[in-house]
Amino acid sequence: MSARRVPSPDPYRVLGVPRDATPSQIRAAYRALLLALHPDTHVEPTDPALLAEVVAAHAQLRDASRHEPAAPASTPQAASGVHIPVRVRRPRRQEPDIRVGPVRTHLNR
Numbered sequence: 001m002s003a004r005r006v007p008s009p010d011p012y013r014v015l016g017v018p019r020d021a022t023p024s025q026i027r028a029a030y031r032a033l034l035l036a037l038h039p040d041t042h043v044e045p046t047d048p049a050l051l052a053e054v055v056a057a058h059a060q061l062r063d064a065s066r067h068e069p070a071a072p073a074s075t076p077q078a079a080s081g082v083h084i085p086v087r088v089r090r091p092r093r094q095e096p097d098i099r100v101g102p103v104r105t106h107l108n109r
Contacts, residue, residue, distance in 0.1 A: 011057035023062075030058040 012019050015029045035041055037051045 009053060009057070011060045014053050014057040015061070026058070026061050030054065 012021070015026060015033065017025055017029045021029075033054045034051075037046045037054060039046060039048075039051075
């Protein structure tokens with residue numbers, strides 16, 4: 001006996017945000033729905049399945065936004081497009097780093 005997998009609903013539609021929504025818009029919509037559906041905020045019980053859908057949709061969009069490919073860093077490249085590694089070093093200090101606190105002259109009297 002195999003379990004049939006039910007397709008998950010569209011997370012953008014569940015949260016009510018457009019597909020080009022920013023992470024802050026997604027977070028705001030999630031918080032508003034969470035406040036509206038959470039059982040601790042209402043006397044009448046709400047639908048726990050709908051609350052579970054909202055939480056799952058937010059988790060899916062949050063993870064997708066975390067793993068989006070970052071913009072390529074500006075690295076020097078040769079004319080052929082080959083990556084040229086550049087090593088940047090901080091200069092060493094010639095003098096030791098000495099930090100002096102307040103002088104207490106009243107102890108020497």
